[in-house]
Amino acid sequence: MDFNLSDDRRMLKESLSRFLQDRYGFETRNEIAGSEEGFSRELWAQMAELGLIGAMLPEEVGGFGGEGFDIMTVMEELGRAIVVEPVLPTAVLGAGILADAGSETQRSLLESVIAGERLLAFAHGEPESRYSLSEVRCRAEKTGNGWFLSGQKAVVLNGDTADKIIVSARTSGADDAESGLTLFLIDADAKGLSGRGYATVDGGRAAEITLDSVEVSDEDMVGTVGEAFPVIERAVGRGILAACAEALGAMETAKDMTLEYLQTRKQFGAPLGKFQVLQHRMVEMCLEIEQARSATILAAGRMNEDRAAREAALSAAKNLVGRTARLVAEESIQMHGGIGMTWEYALPHFAKRLTMIDHLFGDADHHLERFAALSQAS
Amino acid sequence: MDMNFTPEEVIFRNEARSFLADRLPDALAAKVKGGKRLGKADYELWHDRLKKRGWLAWHWPAEHGGTGWTPIEKHIFEEECVAAGAPRVVPFGLNMLGPVLIKFGSDEQRSHYLPRILNGDDWWCQGYSEPGSGSDLASLKTKAVRDGDHYVVNGQKTWTTLGHFADWIFCLVRTDSDCKPQEGISFLLIDMKTPGITVQPIITLDGEHEVNEVFFEDVRVPVGNLVGEENKGWTYAKYLLTYERTGIAGVAFAKSGLAHLKQVASRQMKGGKPLAQDPLFATRVAQVEIDLMAMETFNLRIVSAAQHGGVPGVESSMLKIKGTEIRQEITDLLRRALGPYAAPFVPEALDAGYNEPPIGPDEANPVASQYFNMRKVSIYGGSNEIQKNIVAKMMLGL
Numbered sequence: 186m187d188f189n190l191s192d193d194r195r196m197l198k199e200s201l202s203r204f205l206q207d208r209y210g211f212e213t214r215n216e217i218a219g220s221e222e223g224f225s226r227e228l229w230a231q232m233a234e235l236g237l238i239g240a241m242l243p244e245e246v247g248g249f250g251g252e253g254f255d256i257m258t259v260m261e262e263l264g265r266a267i268v269v270e271p272v273l274p275t276a277v278l279g280a281g282i283l284a285d286a287g288s289e290t291q292r293s294l295l296e297s298v299i300a301g302e303r304l305l306a307f308a309h310g311e312p313e314s315r316y317s318l319s320e321v322r323c324r325a326e327k328t329g330n331g332w333f334l335s336g337q338k339a340v341v342l343n344g345d346t347a348d349k350i351i352v353s354a355r356t357s358g359a360d361d362a363e364s365g366l367t368l369f370l371i372d373a374d375a376k377g378l379s380g381r382g383y384a385t386v387d388g389g390r391a392a393e394i395t396l397d398s399v400e401v402s403d404e405d406m407v408g409t410v411g412e413a414f415p416v417i418e419r420a421v422g423r424g425i426l427a428a429c430a431e432a433l434g435a436m437e438t439a440k441d442m443t444l445e446y447l448q449t450r451k452q453f454g455a456p457l458g459k460f461q462v463l464q465h466r467m468v469e470m471c472l473e474i475e476q477a478r479s480a481t482i483l484a485a486g487r488m489n490e491d492r493a494a495r496e497a498a499l500s501a502a503k504n505l506v507g508r509t510a511r512l513v514a515e516e517s518i519q520m521h522g523g524i525g526m527t528w529e530y531a532l533p534h535f536a537k538r539l540t541m542i543d544h545l546f547g548d549a550d551h552h553l554e555r556f557a558a559l560s561q562a563s
Numbered sequence: 564m565d566m567n568f569t570p571e572e573v574i575f576r577n578e579a580r581s582f583l584a585d586r587l588p589d590a591l592a593a594k595v596k597g598g599k600r601l602g603k604a605d606y607e608l609w610h611d612r613l614k615k616r617g618w619l620a621w622h623w624p625a626e627h628g629g630t631g632w633t634p635i636e637k638h639i640f641e642e643e644c645v646a647a648g649a650p651r652v653v654p655f656g657l658n659m660l661g662p663v664l665i666k667f668g669s670d671e672q673r674s675h676y677l678p679r680i681l682n683g684d685d686w687w688c689q690g691y692s693e694p695g696s697g698s699d700l701a702s703l704k705t706k707a708v709r710d711g712d713h714y715v716v717n718g719q720k721t722w723t724t725l726g727h728f729a730d731w732i733f734c735l736v737r738t739d740s741d742c743k744p745q746e747g748i749s750f751l752l753i754d755m756k757t758p759g760i761t762v763q764p765i766i767t768l769d770g771e772h773e774v775n776e777v778f779f780e781d782v783r784v785p786v787g788n789l790v791g792e793e794n795k796g797w798t799y800a801k802y803l804l805t806y807e808r809t810g811i812a813g814v815a816f817a818k819s820g821l822a823h824l825k826q827v828a829s830r831q832m833k834g835g836k837p838l839a840q841d842p843l844f845a846t847r848v849a850q851v852e853i854d855l856m857a858m859e860t861f862n863l864r865i866v867s868a869a870q871h872g873g874v875p876g877v878e879s880s881m882l883k884i885k886g887t888e889i890r891q892e893i894t895d896l897l898r899r900a901l902g903p904y905a906a907p908f909v910p911e912a913l914d915a916g917y918n919e920p921p922i923g924p925d926e927a928n929p930v931a932s933q934y935f936n937m938r939k940v941s942i943y944g945g946s947n948e949i950q951k952n953i954v955a956k957m958m959l960g961l
Contacts, residue, residue: 186572186635186867187565194564254564444959464955465948471958472881479860480853486566501853554842557849561839 188482193249194258197240201259204235205266211531215388217269222346223390224270232270233301241276246284246295253485256423257430264434267538269388271304274343277427278420279305282351282368286408286416291370294349306347306373308338308394309417316547318417319363323396325354331402332356334369334377337395344392345382347373352396356411363414368407375399387541388534418496425499425546426488429481429506432542436474436510439517439535443467446521463520470516477502477509497559500552507549510539566863568635576639583647586612590915592648596823598929600771600913601650603686603728609650610683620681622658627665627673628681634869637810638862645815653725656680656687660733663750663803667791676752690720690734690753690777691800698949700735701744701797705779707736707751709786714738714751716759716782722943726762726775729755735800738793750796752788759783767939769932770910804945811879812862812886813940817855820893824848827900827926838900851892858885877958880950887940887947898934901927908932 190198208228217225232238240255242248250256256277263272280298283291283305297303314320323336334354344350350371358365371378377399380392408416447458447467457463484502487495514536518525525532543549568576591605613619621637623629632640644651652658661680664673679685696703705718716736726732732753739747755762759782764772791799828839828848838844865878898905904923911917912928921928941947955961 186568186863186870188864188867189871190564444961447961458955458959458961461952461955464959464961465951467959467961468951468954471954472885475861475878475881476854476857476885479864480857482564482864483566483856483860486564498856501856504850504853505857553846553849553853556853557842557845560849560852561845 198258201262209266218388229270230301238276239299242284246292253488256427257485260427260430261434264431265438271343275305277423278307281423282420304347306343306350308341308350309353310339312339316551320361321353321355322360323354325356334396334399340391341394342391344394345380365411366413367410368413369401369405370407387538421546422499425503428542428545429502432506432510435535435539436513439513442532443517443520473509477506480505493563500556504549504552507543514539579640579643587649596648606653622662627677634866638866642815645819655689659803663799667799685730686728688723688726688729688732690732692722705736707738713783716779718779720777723775723777735796745797748796749793750790750799753784757782769935812882814859814862817889824897855889877954880953884947884950891937894934894937898930901930905931
């Protein structure tokens with residue numbers, strides 16, 4: 186048993202950390218977040234060069250990682266600087282699905298993704314599906330040697346800047362059936378596909394996507410007809426792990442900033458940190474962060490185990506991270522006082538990202554219920 | 564990152580398991596699992612079996628008759644013991660005094676006391692807390708005044724766990740009052756049969772006799788019973804408190820408690836269905852299970868760091884806080900799982916020989932008492948508030 190990072194991962198972590206310290210200060214980050222595309226193509230290219238995308242993918246598709254701990258290592262560092270570049274939708278979700286279930290042709294696209302030349306998105310959630318993975322109303326109707334896709338996709342991360350989008354659609358079965366789901370890889374400029382992009386409250390970007398009889402061929406199908414659910418669940422599982430790790434990084438920064446503030450801000454003639462009521466709240470925060478880290482480590486370590494063990498650990502981690510992220514976000518603002526309410530200060534932007542991560546892939550309640558259901562089924 | 568046990572550790576776990584299957588009497592395991600009362604003879608029998616196997620002193624190096632186990636081996640053995648329903652090893656002589664004597668005692672003290680602890684000749688208890696010194700332990704007032712070859716001890720100790728079984732007590736006593744409180748404390752070994760010592764029971768809120776008050780009136784203690792140097796007792800006490808706390812999280816206890824809770828919830832009915840299927844109750848159980856899973860990994864991170872030579876510091880305090888919160892939550896859910904039948908109070912039923920039919924389900928009898936008893940874990944060993952002070956100071960520099 187050894188909880189230390191391997192040398193390769195430690196080196197990647199260190200180089201990424203240096204890069205972000207040098208190039209991704211808070212002001213730069215906010216400028217990028219407020220720009221038209223919502224991220225920097227220049228920095229994206231540099232991140233790709235650092236090997237950040239390749240680290241998320243296995244060797245057989247040209248990457249050099251792809252294990253749970255690779256995702257965790259990279260995403261935690263990104264979280265420390267609340268990076269807005271579309272790593273999650275492109276490298277974790279989109280590229281992860283193609284590596285998992287794509288055809289030879291589709292997998293060959295990954296070379297350009299790893300090089301930072303192609304952006305991806307995963308359009309799965311719908312206006313009425315909330316956090317369900319099986320509720321899909323978007324339909325794919327069979328034509329001669331292809332399909333027509335019609336439906337709505339909601340809050341698609343990177344949906345307005347991706348070059349290619351992986352769309353889930355129902356090819357058979359009831360609206361909420363796990364069977365009958367199929368994935369398609371579609372060009373973002375396909376006829377009949379339209380998107381309405383928007384900023385998200387935590388500094389990112391997403392889009393509402395409408396598919397109106399979008400024509401795709403059989404070759405655009407990712408995996409087998411009607412059997413996409415396990416692929417979707419695995420993809421979202423990697424997404425959950427990535428979100429948890431990103432939250433850990435953001436929590437560490439929020440904690441460090443709050444601690445520094447307690448040590449320097451003086452009231453009643455003493456640093457705030459001299460007041461026991463604040464000391465104890467700070468300790469509670471640290472303790473819960475260690476719990477959240479532990480749950481994320483457990484989930485990362487179980488990514489290659491059977492479904493029951495893997496999904497239980499993922500739901501446990503997402504629940505615990507969701508609760509802890511809220512605690513850290515709210516407590517950090519509270520202990521900062523007024524300055525924690527301002528746009529110009531970095532801390533509240535970390536708090537916003539931490540809070541909104543709970544809305545990704547299922548919140549703390551969703552995963553508590555899911556964990557209970559998985560636990561009863563086993 | 565490697566979250567697996569080595570093949571040797573897996574073999575060790577299997578050895579532990581078969582030893583427990585072979586040598587732990589079924590009747591004793593049933594008592595432990597059923598929450599029945601344990602007597603001195605129960606503990607002594609189990610100590611003796613462990614000793615014969617060479618597995619009694621987990622925290623001692625092999626040269627003193629200990630197991631010389633690594634932190635991970637200790638962790639594995641504790642897990643297996645709790646899962647099998649073994650009584651706990653009474654910690655005072657084996658886990659507390661033993662390591663202090665090994666580190667700070669004289670050769671004579673080591674060669675006299677350590678074998679007697681191993682053989683079960685001496686039953687030890689701990690004399691730390693006093694009526695006026697709880698969290699502020701260093702303010703203790705029990706006085707030891709040098710008189711020739713003896714110290715004369717006057718004062719009172721309290722919360723002395725299993726003191727009514729004890730032959731000896733290790734005590735923190737004040738030998739100097741004209742200095743910082745921590746610098747005037749000495750570590751003294753006292754024979755409980757010495758004239759002037761009185762033990763009185765304290766009955767706790769669950770109606771049980773586990774802890775005692777110990778009074779000292781002109782008790783003469785040979786100076787040879789001083790451990791280490793005079794006025795250095797606080798250092799030894801701190802060493803004892805922080806020593807080998809790999810088990811402090813109580814993961815194994817929490818896991819077995821959770822398993823028991825789930826069984827009870829699957830037998831208790833609500834609206835014609837098992838309580839375990841009630842959505843609200845099921846999510847409450849799920850929440851504590853998630854916390855426990857995370858804490859188990861947290862604990863393994865610390866155990867593994869110790870295995871690689873790290874010294875657990877404030878992490879012990881963090882694990883103590885979280886571990887006690889989780890164990891309290893589990894006993895709270897267990898109490899609630901039994902509904903109205905948590906209320907009947909039949910302390911006689913906790914004795915092994917009790918033959919009357921139970922009131923309500925048999926498993927209901929101990930749960931409320933256990934819940935009340937479990938309030939102690941966030942108070943003893945340095946209250947959770949004290950642990951937070953320690954973390955704030957050591958880790959956060961506040």
